[in-house]
Amino acid sequence: MNLKITEQKRVSRPDIAFCLIREEGTRRVFFGSSDAKIHTLDLTDEKPEDGAFESDQGHQSYITGLAMARPGVLVSGSYDRQLAWWDCKKRSLIRKLPAHEKWIRKVVSSPNGKLIASVADDMVCRLWNSTTGELHAELSGHAPITPHDFPSMLYTCAFSPDGQVLATADKTGQIVIWDIASKKQITTLEAPIMYTWDPRARRHSIGGIRSLAFSPDGKSLAVGGMGKVGNIDHLGGQARIEVFNWEKQESIAAIETGSVKGLIQCLAFHPDGNWLLGCGGDGKGCAVLIDPAKWEIAVELQTQYHIHDFLLNESSDEIFAAGHQSIGTLGIEAV
Amino acid sequence: MNPESTQFCRPNEHDISRRAFLAHSLAVGSGTLIGTSGAVHALDEDGLNAALRHSGKSVILLWLAGGSSQLETWDPKPGRLTGGPFLTIPTSVPGVHISELMPKMAKRMHKMTVIRSLDTKDGGHGTAAETMLRGRKNEAAQLYPDLGSIIAKEFERRDSKVPGYVSFYSQTEGRRNTGATPAFLGARYAPMILNDGMKPANISRLESITEVDHRDRAELHKLLSARFARSRDTETVKSHASAYAKVHGLMSSESLFDITQEPKWVRDQYGPGQFAQQTLMARRMVESGVPFVRVGRAWWDSHGQNFETHAEMVPELDHVMATLMDDLEQRGMLDSTLVCAFGEFGRTPKINASLGRDHFASAWSAAMFGCGLQPGAVYGKTDEDGMTVAENPVGPGELFATILKAVGLEPEKEYYSGSRPIPLVNPGIHPIPDLLS
Numbered sequence: 191m192n193l194k195i196t197e198q199k200r201v202s203r204p205d206i207a208f209c210l211i212r213e214e215g216t217r218r219v220f221f222g223s224s225d226a227k228i229h230t231l232d233l234t235d236e237k238p239e240d241g242a243f244e245s246d247q248g249h250q251s252y253i254t255g256l257a258m259a260r261p262g263v264l265v266s267g268s269y270d271r272q273l274a275w276w277d278c279k280k281r282s283l284i285r286k287l288p289a290h291e292k293w294i295r296k297v298v299s300s301p302n303g304k305l306i307a308s309v310a311d312d313m314v315c316r317l318w319n320s321t322t323g324e325l326h327a328e329l330s331g332h333a334p335i336t337p338h339d340f341p342s343m344l345y346t347c348a349f350s351p352d353g354q355v356l357a358t359a360d361k362t363g364q365i366v367i368w369d370i371a372s373k374k375q376i377t378t379l380e381a382p383i384m385y386t387w388d389p390r391a392r393r394h395s396i397g398g399i400r401s402l403a404f405s406p407d408g409k410s411l412a413v414g415g416m417g418k419v420g421n422i423d424h425l426g427g428q429a430r431i432e433v434f435n436w437e438k439q440e441s442i443a444a445i446e447t448g449s450v451k452g453l454i455q456c457l458a459f460h461p462d463g464n465w466l467l468g469c470g471g472d473g474k475g476c477a478v479l480i481d482p483a484k485w486e487i488a489v490e491l492q493t494q495y496h497i498h499d500f501l502l503n504e505s506s507d508e509i510f511a512a513g514h515q516s517i518g519t520l521g522i523e524a525v
Numbered sequence: 526m527n528p529e530s531t532q533f534c535r536p537n538e539h540d541i542s543r544r545a546f547l548a549h550s551l552a553v554g555s556g557t558l559i560g561t562s563g564a565v566h567a568l569d570e571d572g573l574n575a576a577l578r579h580s581g582k583s584v585i586l587l588w589l590a591g592g593s594s595q596l597e598t599w600d601p602k603p604g605r606l607t608g609g610p611f612l613t614i615p616t617s618v619p620g621v622h623i624s625e626l627m628p629k630m631a632k633r634m635h636k637m638t639v640i641r642s643l644d645t646k647d648g649g650h651g652t653a654a655e656t657m658l659r660g661r662k663n664e665a666a667q668l669y670p671d672l673g674s675i676i677a678k679e680f681e682r683r684d685s686k687v688p689g690y691v692s693f694y695s696q697t698e699g700r701r702n703t704g705a706t707p708a709f710l711g712a713r714y715a716p717m718i719l720n721d722g723m724k725p726a727n728i729s730r731l732e733s734i735t736e737v738d739h740r741d742r743a744e745l746h747k748l749l750s751a752r753f754a755r756s757r758d759t760e761t762v763k764s765h766a767s768a769y770a771k772v773h774g775l776m777s778s779e780s781l782f783d784i785t786q787e788p789k790w791v792r793d794q795y796g797p798g799q800f801a802q803q804t805l806m807a808r809r810m811v812e813s814g815v816p817f818v819r820v821g822r823a824w825w826d827s828h829g830q831n832f833e834t835h836a837e838m839v840p841e842l843d844h845v846m847a848t849l850m851d852d853l854e855q856r857g858m859l860d861s862t863l864v865c866a867f868g869e870f871g872r873t874p875k876i877n878a879s880l881g882r883d884h885f886a887s888a889w890s891a892a893m894f895g896c897g898l899q900p901g902a903v904y905g906k907t908d909e910d911g912m913t914v915a916e917n918p919v920g921p922g923e924l925f926a927t928i929l930k931a932v933g934l935e936p937e938k939e940y941y942s943g944s945r946p947i948p949l950v951n952p953g954i955h956p957i958p959d960l961l962s
Contacts (some may be wrong), residue, residue: 205606206876224876225606250603252610269610293610293836311836339797340837391698392591392824393799394837423591425829425879452879472829473878496878514878 191465191481191488194525195509200494200518201231201238207512209256209297210499211264213278220278221499221512222253222266228276231517233510238517243281249274255297257306259320267294267308275323285323289316296346301353305370309344315358315368327373331366332358336395338387348402348411357411357436361385361398365413367436377439381432384415388422396422401468403457405482411436414454414468417446425452425472431480433466443485450476450492456499460506467509467522471496475513477520493520581680582861582896582932583811586672586819587804587846589868590699591650591826594882595890596874596911597624597835598842600641607874607910610832618901626839629847630892636850636859638898638960640891642905642914645870645921648884650826653869655704660925661951663704667942672928673817674707674714675949679934680816681714686774687781687814692716693723693803694821702869705819709942716819723806724782728775739776781813782806794848801845808852811862825868829879842866850894860896863931867891867924874911888914891924897931899962922954930956 206224213220217233226249231238255267263284264276271294275284290310297308305326306318315329336342343361350356355376359365365379387395401414411434419427428446431454435442452472459466465488466480475493480486495516500509509520594609601624602608613622616634623631630637647653647662656662658671670678677689694700700720707714717725730739754762780786784806795801800822807818822842827834846866853859871889872882888907894900906916926936929949936956939946 206880224610226604251612270612341840343833343836391696392826393696393822394824394834396830396833398833423824423826423828424881471878475878 191479191483192525193465193479193489193522195477195479195489195491196521196523197491197493198508198519198521199233200516201233203240203515203517206252206498206514207517208252208254208498210501210510210512210517211256211258212501212503212510214261215504217510219501219510219512219517220256220264221517222256222268224252226251226253226268226270228253228256228264228266228281230278230281233517233519241281243276243283245283247283247286251293254293254295255308257297257299258303259299259306260303265297265299265306265318265320267297267310269293271310273297273306273308273318273323287323289318290314293343295344298347298349300349300370301351305353307347307349307356309347309358311341311343313342313344313360315344315347315356317356317370317373327370329356329358329366329368329373331368331375331378332360332364333362336362336385336387338389338395340395343398345398345400346402348404350404350408351406352408355404355408357402357404359399359402359413361395363399363415365399365402365411365434365436367411377436379411379413379434379436379439381413381415383418383444384413384430384432386416386419386422386427392422394422396425397427397453400453400455400470401457403459403466405459406461406463409435409437410442412457412459412466412468414457414470416451416453427451429454429468429470429476429478431457431466431468431478433485445480445485445487447476447478447487447490450474450478450490452476452496454478455497458500458502467500467502469493469497469500469509469511471513477509479522581682581816582676582863583680583815583858584672584676584817584928584932585804585807585811585849585862585864586817587842587864587866588694588819588821589825589842589866590654590694590696590702590821590823592868592870592872592884593825593838593842594827594831594835594872595641595888596872596882597626597832597839599623599639599890599892600907600911602874602909602911605910607876607912609876611835618903621903624839626835627843629843633847633850633894635901636894638893638900638902638904640904640919640924640957640960641907642917642919643867643871643886643889643891643921643924644914644918645886645889648870648886650699650869650884651702651704653886654699654702656921657867657869657924658704660922660954667945667947668706668708669947670708670710670714670940671705672925673705673716673819674710675929675934676817676932677707677714678710680932682814685814686770687778687810688717688775689714689815690716690817691807691810691815692718692819692821693806694718694720694819694823695799695803696821696823698824698826700821700823709947710940719782723784723803724779725775728779728782730776778813781810784809791852794852796841796844796848798841798845800841801848804845804849805852808849808858812856812858827872828877828881828883831872831876831882832880846892853895859894863893863895863897863928865891865893865928888912893928893931895931897933897962899960902960904957904960919957920954922950923957926950926954926956927960930961
């Protein structure tokens with residue numbers, strides 16, 4: 191696999207961008223911010239002009255999840271526990287509802303666009319009708335307390351490409367696979383190395399599974415986080431990706447980076463399964479390209495900024511990234 | 526009441542009813558405040574000695590080692606980029622909001638005393654810890670005793686068989702930074718360090734020695750020591766006799782260090798964690814006459830993932846502080862016990878790329894409750910981003926002087942290091958009147 195990743199455009203900002211959506215067929219992105227607002231930029235512009243969604247009824251804390259409910263309508267989730275539906279064109283609020291008891295960590299839409307899934311630190315995944323906002327299902331299966339008597343966190347979720355299965359993953363490294371039709375658990379998987387509990391020196395924890403992605407055929411599930419950490423004051427572990435055949439509950443691969451460190455915050459497979467991309471970081475950022483033929487790292491890049499979320503363009507040769515005080519693009523090209 | 530309570534706490538010793546404390550247990554959970562009941566004495570004639578009952582003041586220091594974030598606890602900045610993601614909640618003091626991570630303390634805020642304007646100028650773990658525990662920096666030629674040693678010296682009974690100063694610090698990170706030393710006050714006021722458990726090592730009587738033999742040996746030692754001391758009235762001999770008596774006293778008070786002597790429902794109320802159980806032990810010790818107990822809770826040094834760390838650790842702090850407050854109040858000990866919660870510094874308002882906060886000593890917070898303080902006082906103010914102190918800056922000396930004054934000590938009081946007079950705080954440093962009752 192002869193590919194390279196290069197950092198291209200970077201728009202510096204005072205805030206932190208946690209999640210990202212792109213208007214299909216364009217280079218206009220919408221992102222959720224630490225200033226509790228949704229912002230939009232057109233990355234085609236040499237100096238993109240920031241546009242914020244303004245509303246007196248908007249979010250009150252970090253916006254950490256964004257999903258497209260249908261063309262022109264965004265759904266945002268926030269640490270303020272609320273989900274909000276927005277008209278992209280008018281940049282105005284359509285509805286807002288109390289969705290969870292604790293921080294919402296991730297919001298995704300189903301492949302057919304009919305459902306919105308939200309996960310939160312109340313350790314529940316809720317499925318919502320993307321059009322009406324009505325609650326469709328409640329999926330509870332993650333322990334609310336860690337084995338060390340502290341509150342756990344439900345960080346991420348992902349739909350399978352056919353939309354029939356949903357995966358959710360938590361701080362302690364537990365993954366639950368759900369059948370969407372029956373709203374029941376299918377199976378569970380474990381990636382415990384991604385959770386570091388320090389019982390002696392510092393007596394708290396760090397880590398957790400931060401990202402999930404199904405392969406295009408839906409058979410493999412990639413899981414992103416960080417390996418074991420010695421000094422949990424910092425994101426000092428190697429970035430880590432594990433891959434499972436979830437139906438067989440088999441581990442396929444466990445990959446750790448060489449030079450770059452930190453959390454893998456987001457994952458995506460190439461649409462044809464040619465590669466798996468993970469981005470995240472520690473005090474700086476990282477992008478890691480995995481060759482699925484060997485489950486080895488093909489490209490490992492330290493980026494200028496910690497990347498919290500990314501999306502691929504239609505041809506999978508451009509990465510749109512949201513991160514620490516930055517929105518930007520990276521290119522993937524053959525060498 | 527635990528029927529298994531034996532020599533240290535007998536079933537009828539505590540004049541607090543289980544029902545009352547259970548009601549209080551609900552109060553901790555719900556935040557509803559229940560009235561107090563009578564005092565409790567953990568010691569009685571059969572336990573240690575009635576003379577050991579504590580008549581002075583005590584201090585419990587919850588030492589938040591590594592530096593907890595003021596923005597995620599006592600001085601939130603909602604709506605600012607520096608403020609982080611946590612929402613704020615109103616407290617029982619009108620107009621005062623604190624982090625949503627502290628709902629139990631929010632309901633008890635009218636009993637709290639909070640300083641939001643500490644400017645202590647030192648962002649290094651070791652030197653800052655040394656300063657915060659002394660109210661000033663050590664000098665090259667003059668080391669100063671820490672707070673625990675001063676409180677032990679001032680409030681330890683001369684005939685006491687329990688330690689004057691106990692320090693828990695079970696985590697290893699930052700342990701060497703604690704700087705808990707008596708300096709010129711002498712080893713007598715050094716802390717009993719309980720890092721690896723809640724009980725000193727080797728205080729159990731050997732099985733090969735009977736209780737009668739043990740007692741007879743002590744009597745013989747006492748007789749011979751008295752005879753020896755008659756013609757040698759020196760500080761060295763007195764110190765030796767005092768140390769021996771203290772060790773012997775510790776052996777007879779072994780059950781003081783046995784947390785299982787506390788009823789299970791009390792232990793459950795504090796919670797299962799190490800910090801919670803050590804805080805309960807601190808209450809047990811103070812109740813038994815130990816003037817100063819420090820409970821070290823490390824490690825708050827959240828350079829990476831500050832919000833995850835505080836989401837994990839602040840609810841524990843909230844619960845433990847609320848439970849301790851209620852427990853002390855129920856036992857009638859709040860008027861004689863001062864509880865402080867702070868570490869060596871706070872954390873930067875600026876959020877770094879690892880979603881962490883770094884060391885920050887320019888505008889941070891400390892929290893206290895108990896004897897001598899003005900309940901409900903929130904002192905000082907930081908700017909809208911929490912970057913600087915906007916009103917009423919407080920240095921480590923002022924905080925130290927306020928703590929001393931609250932327990933009835935005059936900060937200007939002088940000790941002597943050789944022939945040099947050493948005031949408890951540096952000249953020109955005064956307690957903060959607005960914080961004192």
